[in-house]
Amino acid sequence: MDDVVSSESTDLLPVREQQRRMTRQRIVVAARQVFEEHGYGQASIGDIAKAAQVNRATFYLHFAKKAEVFIEVYEVVRRQQSVRYWSLLGEALVRGTEAAVREWLDLALVWWEDQAPLLPAIHEAMASDLDVAARWKCQLDELAGELDEYLARFPEERREKQRLRVELLMVQLDQLCFRAIVQKVLVMEREVLLDVVASLWRDALDLK
Amino acid sequence: MDDVVSSESTDLLPVREQQRRMTRQRIVVAARQVFEEHGYGQASIGDIAKAAQVNRATFYLHFAKKAEVFIEVYEVVRRQQSVRYWSLLGEALVRGTEAAVREWLDLALVWWEDQAPLLPAIHEAMASDLDVAARWKCQLDELAGELDEYLARFPEERREKQRLRVELLMVQLDQLCFRAIVQKVLVMEREVLLDVVASLWRDALDLK
Amino acid sequence: MDDVVSSESTDLLPVREQQRRMTRQRIVVAARQVFEEHGYGQASIGDIAKAAQVNRATFYLHFAKKAEVFIEVYEVVRRQQSVRYWSLLGEALVRGTEAAVREWLDLALVWWEDQAPLLPAIHEAMASDLDVAARWKCQLDELAGELDEYLARFPEERREKQRLRVELLMVQLDQLCFRAIVQKVLVMEREVLLDVVASLWRDALDLK
Amino acid sequence: MDDVVSSESTDLLPVREQQRRMTRQRIVVAARQVFEEHGYGQASIGDIAKAAQVNRATFYLHFAKKAEVFIEVYEVVRRQQSVRYWSLLGEALVRGTEAAVREWLDLALVWWEDQAPLLPAIHEAMASDLDVAARWKCQLDELAGELDEYLARFPEERREKQRLRVELLMVQLDQLCFRAIVQKVLVMEREVLLDVVASLWRDALDLK
């Protein structure tokens, strides 16, 4: 399985570059921990530097501001998600049954449960930072790419609306998971959540 | 017309108490302006006090921290919304046609457009502050109350799931409006937005 | 006897105002010490606050930036100088003898010797800060005011040039004292300095 | 014509040494630009290194601190000035007419106008840095050398005082030009300035 980091062959890099990346990586990893613990707004650059056991000035050597390192952290999440998440959804929709979608939703929830600690920070940044919000839109666009096969079934004129529908359902799922899994202000059984969402998707997407 | 504040009859209160409430009210009003301008995290107590033309120390006589005054601001929005919003949705659902729901959605969008300036702050606070998130849940619960007549049509065992469905659609609408109207990262015509959402609600709620 | 309103506004304000001024004064006095010790550029707001035994934030309550407190320090010097210095020069010129001017120069040197510690900071600020340089121009203008009686002796058309001459001689004296008394890069006896300047002024101003 | 740099013949130097000097020269040139733009105190070593397109660490291979490179920059100005400036003044004084001096002053102003961008930094450094101030004294001493012929006309016992007089007039001119041409806090026509100074020199130096 492809590891995110190993894909860039570190062996051939000059020593300097290798060290540089290590430090940068330390900061990114530490930043994630800090964002998970304090959220986005409350996380200070000092916290991140301390967690990375790096001088504050070193932080500025690699990132110009908090938003920048956050986007890097977020990119990792995004990349993981796009592989496990969007492509599988495309396949499930092509299969076209409620059962297939429910299966995918089950997987999606696992991802949500995994990412839970970081999500408050993501939502906070998304709400307060337009740059991050724009990145989120990219994610939706990537999703759109994975749906081509599914959308091909629809007549030309309906495709755009159908695509919007799927996007809206994703937006919905996103918020639902955030409220239910991360913030826990919506209290419901996992199975109930799956049932409701799956059946809603069935009706909305005309699944079997 | 019912004024939110005058519901508590101030005429009979002692002078001191009346002054006290006026000051408090000034702070709340000023806080809203500040939250609209700077968002939640970036708004400082100093900003609010200055906007209210009140000493910073006076702020602390009325509120212990920023979150507290924010909740008060939010309550005003909440109360306005529950009247104009939820009850009309209940009626539209009782009528049971896509046209009725579309009509309501049209109204809902107007509300969104009106509230747009404050919404970034609300979303930010909602993402970072569990207390505020909990208030949001109250709002959904209020919605549930307005749906009794609509839900009564469903057999006992389906009611709960149907209620969840409506709630999910509200969550969806909420996010959609935020992205499309407030942040404008989802770019689409107002009419297209209405069409897509209305038809989605039709399928999801089995409207005519 | 006591009016409720005026008792608040008259009794309380002066006390507050008095305290405020005391603190401000402490900062100004401390700032002067710091400027004398470290010069202008090297003096930090932290240094000043520490010397005034006042919190750094308190500094910002009274001054927006270093330049502002410096100007206040400089004003004190300026005010002292204008009394002891310019008016006496006016009188000496009216007397119109080299001896009178020499006498005044002698006094002027005393002032220079007194102010010596602060002068490096003044010159530094004057060279690097246009605001301060502008204040220096005010000083020259004040000088011009004290020379009216002296200039009245000249025919209308020569007055302006004669005024410029005196100003130039002042500029010269200023720099000379700075180099000789403060920086000590021009090494010469006090008496020699007096002789040379006095005779130069005699020729330049046509004294007896 | 004498070139300041080429006087040290680089042709015979080993390659390494030649490269080394080139780098050093690049830093000096860049430093001048930075000093012109930011003044002395506000110029950072980082700025200079960046302007020279050289690593910050490289700077330290050539200069121990900012003052050191500044002195080098200043030396260039000084050397240019001594050629164009002092010797011509000597000649003018030997001619001994106000017209000759006025002619020289005219040239001097051109030099001032040319050097204007760097002068705030020079004055700032001169005021805050004793080393630089000492260099300024050297300049006066060089001037003294160029005056020998002029001073030879005076009886032995008056020479020293006459030399001081000329130096004082130079100090005066220096400050006047700085205020009038560089800082522009003394506002006057170029011609007026020339007239006043020339006539003052005439009286002070007993010119025809």
Next chain:
DNA sequence: TATGAATGAGGATTCATTCAT
């Protein structure tokens, strides 16, 4: 020799909060 990375130190500025009035 030249450089990229890293750092320690310090400076400016802001804020929430507390007192005396």
Next chain:
DNA sequence: TATGAATGAATCCTCATTCAT
């Protein structure tokens, strides 16, 4: 009750300087 003054604690950011390469 309301307020002006004061403060301690953070935060951001920059800079001069060193070190391994």
